[in-house]
Amino acid sequence: MSCFCYIVECADGTYYTGWTTDPQRRARQHNRGRGARYTSLRRPVKLVYIEPQPDRASAMRRELQLKKLTHAQKKSMIELSAGLAQAIDIL
Numbered sequence: 001m002s003c004f005c006y007i008v009e010c011a012d013g014t015y016y017t018g019w020t021t022d023p024q025r026r027a028r029q030h031n032r033g034r035g036a037r038y039t040s041l042r043r044p045v046k047l048v049y050i051e052p053q054p055d056r057a058s059a060m061r062r063e064l065q066l067k068k069l070t071h072a073q074k075k076s077m078i079e080l081s082a083g084l085a086q087a088i089d090i091l
Contacts, residue, residue, distance in 0.1 A: 003059035005066055007049035007074060010042035015074050017066045019059035023050045049078045 006023045008016050008030055016039050020026040027047040030039040039045050051066075053059035066074070 001056070003053045003056050005049075005051045005053060005059055005062045006047060007066065007078065008039065008045035009048045009078075010039060010045050012042050014042060015048075015071065016042075016045065017063055017074075019053070019056075019063045023047060049074075049081055 001021055003019060003021055004023050005017065005019050006026065008018075008027055010016060016030070016036060018026065018036070024047070026035065027045060029035045030045045031043055033040040033043065035045075051062065053062055069077070
């Protein structure tokens with residue numbers, strides 16, 4: 001089973017970090033108010049970062065690492081990954 005760590009940006013500009021087997025489905029759950037209590041009060045959310053993990057245990061460990069990052073660190077990581085994705089699209 002593939003697992004992913006993800007970050008969604010909430011309507012108030014804050015970030016929520018989690019893990020899942022299906023990031024798109026999880027983002028829809030957050031937007032329906034069925035995700036986490038934190039995001040249910042800050043909808044709509046936008047999926048801004050996805051990081052594949054080999055298994056559930058790895059995803060859970062990585063989620064904890066991501067949650068310890070500051071807002072600025074998460075923002076930089078998100079911007080860097082978006083820039084890499086654009087560069088790959090150009091190639």
